[in-house]
Amino acid sequence: MAEFLTRRRFLSTTAGMAGAAALGGLAMPARASGSLTVGFIYVGPRDDYGYNQAHAEAAAVVKAMEGVTVIEEENVAETQDVQQTMESMINFDGATLLFPTSFGYFDPHILKVAPANPDVRFEHCGGLWSEGMPTNTGSYFGYIGMGQYLNGIAAGHATKTKKIGFVAAKPIPQVLLNINSFLLGARSVDPTITCQVIFTGEWSMAVKEAEATNALADAGADVITCHVDGPKVVMETAASRDCFICGYHANQSELAPEKYLTGAEWNWATVYTDMVKKTMAGEPIDNFVRGGLAEGFIKMSPLGPAVSDAARKQFEDTNAKIMAGGYAVISGPMKDNAGNVIAKEGEAFEETDVALESMNYLVEGVIGSTS
Amino acid sequence: MAIGADITGPGRPARAWLLPLAGRVEGFVLPVAALLTGFLAFAVFLLFLGKSPVDFYALVYKAGFGTAFSWTNTLSRAAPLLFAALCVAIPARLGLVVIGGEGAIVLGGVMTGGLAAALAGWPALIAMPLLAIMAAVVGGLWIGAVGALRQWRGVNETIASLLMAYIAIALMNHLVEGPLRDPASLNKPSTAPLAETLKVGDLPGWNVHWGLVLGILGCIFAWVLIERTTLGFSARIAGGNVRAAQVQGLPVGKLVIGFTALGGAFAGLAGYFEVSAVHGSANASLASGYGYTGILVAFLARHNPLAIIPVALLLAGFEASSGLVQRRMDLPDATMLVLQGFVFVAILASETFTGRIDLVGWLSKGGRA
Numbered sequence: 029m030a031e032f033l034t035r036r037r038f039l040s041t042t043a044g045m046a047g048a049a050a051l052g053g054l055a056m057p058a059r060a061s062g063s064l065t066v067g068f069i070y071v072g073p074r075d076d077y078g079y080n081q082a083h084a085e086a087a088a089v090v091k092a093m094e095g096v097t098v099i100e101e102e103n104v105a106e107t108q109d110v111q112q113t114m115e116s117m118i119n120f121d122g123a124t125l126l127f128p129t130s131f132g133y134f135d136p137h138i139l140k141v142a143p144a145n146p147d148v149r150f151e152h153c154g155g156l157w158s159e160g161m162p163t164n165t166g167s168y169f170g171y172i173g174m175g176q177y178l179n180g181i182a183a184g185h186a187t188k189t190k191k192i193g194f195v196a197a198k199p200i201p202q203v204l205l206n207i208n209s210f211l212l213g214a215r216s217v218d219p220t221i222t223c224q225v226i227f228t229g230e231w232s233m234a235v236k237e238a239e240a241t242n243a244l245a246d247a248g249a250d251v252i253t254c255h256v257d258g259p260k261v262v263m264e265t266a267a268s269r270d271c272f273i274c275g276y277h278a279n280q281s282e283l284a285p286e287k288y289l290t291g292a293e294w295n296w297a298t299v300y301t302d303m304v305k306k307t308m309a310g311e312p313i314d315n316f317v318r319g320g321l322a323e324g325f326i327k328m329s330p331l332g333p334a335v336s337d338a339a340r341k342q343f344e345d346t347n348a349k350i351m352a353g354g355y356a357v358i359s360g361p362m363k364d365n366a367g368n369v370i371a372k373e374g375e376a377f378e379e380t381d382v383a384l385e386s387m388n389y390l391v392e393g394v395i396g397s398t399s
Numbered sequence: 400m401a402i403g404a405d406i407t408g409p410g411r412p413a414r415a416w417l418l419p420l421a422g423r424v425e426g427f428v429l430p431v432a433a434l435l436t437g438f439l440a441f442a443v444f445l446l447f448l449g450k451s452p453v454d455f456y457a458l459v460y461k462a463g464f465g466t467a468f469s470w471t472n473t474l475s476r477a478a479p480l481l482f483a484a485l486c487v488a489i490p491a492r493l494g495l496v497v498i499g500g501e502g503a504i505v506l507g508g509v510m511t512g513g514l515a516a517a518l519a520g521w522p523a524l525i526a527m528p529l530l531a532i533m534a535a536v537v538g539g540l541w542i543g544a545v546g547a548l549r550q551w552r553g554v555n556e557t558i559a560s561l562l563m564a565y566i567a568i569a570l571m572n573h574l575v576e577g578p579l580r581d582p583a584s585l586n587k588p589s590t591a592p593l594a595e596t597l598k599v600g601d602l603p604g605w606n607v608h609w610g611l612v613l614g615i616l617g618c619i620f621a622w623v624l625i626e627r628t629t630l631g632f633s634a635r636i637a638g639g640n641v642r643a644a645q646v647q648g649l650p651v652g653k654l655v656i657g658f659t660a661l662g663g664a665f666a667g668l669a670g671y672f673e674v675s676a677v678h679g680s681a682n683a684s685l686a687s688g689y690g691y692t693g694i695l696v697a698f699l700a701r702h703n704p705l706a707i708i709p710v711a712l713l714l715a716g717f718e719a720s721s722g723l724v725q726r727r728m729d730l731p732d733a734t735m736l737v738l739q740g741f742v743f744v745a746i747l748a749s750e751t752f753t754g755r756i757d758l759v760g761w762l763s764k765g766g767r768a
Contacts, residue, residue: 103732106684112472
């Protein structure tokens, strides 16, 4: 069994392959000097109307840049799979800047591959980098909770039943912040509004997402948003139940233009073009990059036709305040939905506050439980 | 052999010795022919898409087997497939179609991740085997339960194992997000990370973990068990004809439960290696479909544990090349799945030719008129 493991065998097969490649006319892409090959890796399909599409749209912007070759791979699991994909992009395509975009790619996968490839830069989406980790890795993330807060304002004006709904994947801090922000945005319009949340338990599970959306509509919710990898099913199901919808991750307005109020979108093109430019110019990139609406890391979908003038005004005013900086969605006095105090009088958590990154509660007015 | 006696009539002695050989040849030629047929059919499919099959297979070769890196890629993907395939192949010798190995993989991983925290201070020499054994035990119990349901309650093992895989994944999510969750794992709920001393390393000089070697040893062990022991012989008889086995007084019930449990134990080991050699903690990434690819591997290998080794390498090579195919030929990720589907159908269809080709005649006369 060990025979084919020998190095000699590898060399001979490699040589054989070189011949086969020549015969087959299989040209390796030439690496011109001054050019950069950038690899994007997605955990799901790149046309999922969601998380992956948001990255793929930005990759398309990078692709249009001068001297840049973009290579992409979709449906790469958070296993050995992604380690090998990274190595493959480095070995076969000469990629020197990689964007493995899924949260679960970082630890242990990027952390294992990066030290073995010191000349390659690994930029990970999720904001996990900390001091002491390999210096050729970095991470970036955006404060998209603010986007859900603005979604909530549009929802608060649109709801007739005073019930809004949220289809969520897992009760983790990033998701909880979005749920809470969505409700608090709506409550800034009318404090009697409640938001029911249903957790599907999976990042991508179309059947459960449809069931959850229907259950929310059955319970009376008339504006629905979500935080799952691909919002397409939630958006289409909600619209078919005559609910208004607020988008997430990417722009889903074309799925139901009349029902789409607005949406919290990632704007990764800002991050990617900046990092690619810096890499090509030989400038260093910060290992830890964050931004929100003001920095252009996230953006809102254009307001839909169902948004009233009053809603538009409050939406735009609040947007301006957020852009100015220092806006806090979680500010005291505030309780969670079990009655525990989460912010005392005078206490406020701005979007940049690290305390928000370990959020483990649902605010008062959210119907649901984190466990 | 009894069958040999039928053929060895007066005037036909030359054929008798060829019979076992013919069986071997058929066991090799049929799957290979089926494989090639699958490739050919897929080539036609590619032509319809306007893509070059030559480029495609050249890329598959290059990315799966063409360079040292390709081999690293392929071998590291093969390790879990070996275990997952054993979970299908071992019960299959008893005529049982178990397709829920994914559940045992996931639970083996959770057991490893959960128990490792409790064993943090233990010497690796004791803790590591203990973790592996416990992962195998939980996998064995899970798939063994499928065998028990089959034996005692008459529940179809195929459906039961598949449904139990969903239960296992739900159980994993519950445990990893609840009782076993490391509070520090904020946005990706996981068990506490394994202590460095408990992690399984790579083979010396290779970027491939030890699970590969254990998987190969597992295949050899399973082959010896099935082909060279009375236990395996009993199982094969029971798989061929349960009534006959019962009349002979063979413990069919124990065999069913024992063999399903053994298969599950191997799947549990796959989970052990995923956590201890790849992920470093148990989380939702454990349910990544190795159990299902293992079904394909086992069927392609015709449930022969030794054949699992090359077949697992072949399929791992396919998966290793999936990325390059996506990037170079602009084909979707599902391409490899379609190819696997073509091959699978071809293999299943080839089963109908088993025993119908007169290889003895061919071999003794150099082909018939």
